[in-house]
Amino acid sequence: MKAPNSRTATEQEKLSGLATRVENFCDEITVPRSPADLPDLLTASQELVEVNDLVAELADHVVAQSARAHSPEYDPGPVIRGYASAAGYAGQAVAHFTQAYSRLGALHWPAGALSDQEDAVFETVLNHLGLAQESLDAVVVELRNTAEALDGPPSTGVDEVVALSRSPRLLDAVARVSGPVRTAVNLIAPQQGPGRGR
Numbered sequence: 001m002k003a004p005n006s007r008t009a010t011e012q013e014k015l016s017g018l019a020t021r022v023e024n025f026c027d028e029i030t031v032p033r034s035p036a037d038l039p040d041l042l043t044a045s046q047e048l049v050e051v052n053d054l055v056a057e058l059a060d061h062v063v064a065q066s067a068r069a070h071s072p073e074y075d076p077g078p079v080i081r082g083y084a085s086a087a088g089y090a091g092q093a094v095a096h097f098t099q100a101y102s103r104l105g106a107l108h109w110p111a112g113a114l115s116d117q118e119d120a121v122f123e124t125v126l127n128h129l130g131l132a133q134e135s136l137d138a139v140v141v142e143l144r145n146t147a148e149a150l151d152g153p154p155s156t157g158v159d160e161v162v163a164l165s166r167s168p169r170l171l172d173a174v175a176r177v178s179g180p181v182r183t184a185v186n187l188i189a190p191q192q193g194p195g196r197g198r
Contacts, residue, residue: 015147082146093135
């Protein structure tokens with residue numbers, strides 16, 4: 001990316017900051033451990049709003065960067081592509097959240113309407129929330145890869161993969177978003193059990 005160091009640093013700071021926010025939100029998602037642990041509609045509504053806001057924020061970044069497209073001193077292309085790609089993954093997260101939300105809505109209103117189907121609702125919600133987390137992890141990886149690439153090619157070194165191996169979900173996201181890392185990830189990552197719940 002051809003840009004002054006100050007501009008590159010500013011864009012890297014924005015990308016990395018947003019990636020950290022998304023990662024923190026992803027870790028706070030209410031994932032039930034049992035049918036009795038299903039989230040209430042208020043909690044689910046707040047989380048759905050946050051994911052929708054993320055898509056809007058990523059789109060806003062694309063709009064802002066596009067306004068600089070004709071600047072002779074700054075090429076926003078790599079940053080635009082990074083935000084747009086991350087927005088695609090965020091959109092997938094919205095779709096999965098919406099599926100989980102609709103089942104929770106049917107379960108909670110009218111009260112007890114699907115009480116005899118609580119186990120089935122639990123499995124559906126658990127599945128879609130897990131997929132939403134994976135999509136948000138891909139957002140994190142995409143944003144961080146974009147930030148790193150502003151200084152040169154994204155790192156695929158062994159040290160980075162070993163660090164990522166501490167997070168099974170982020171490993172999966174890296175394998176999907178950053179194809180060249182896949183082989184190293186599979187060789188280094190420890191064996192993991194089923195996905196986590198909160």
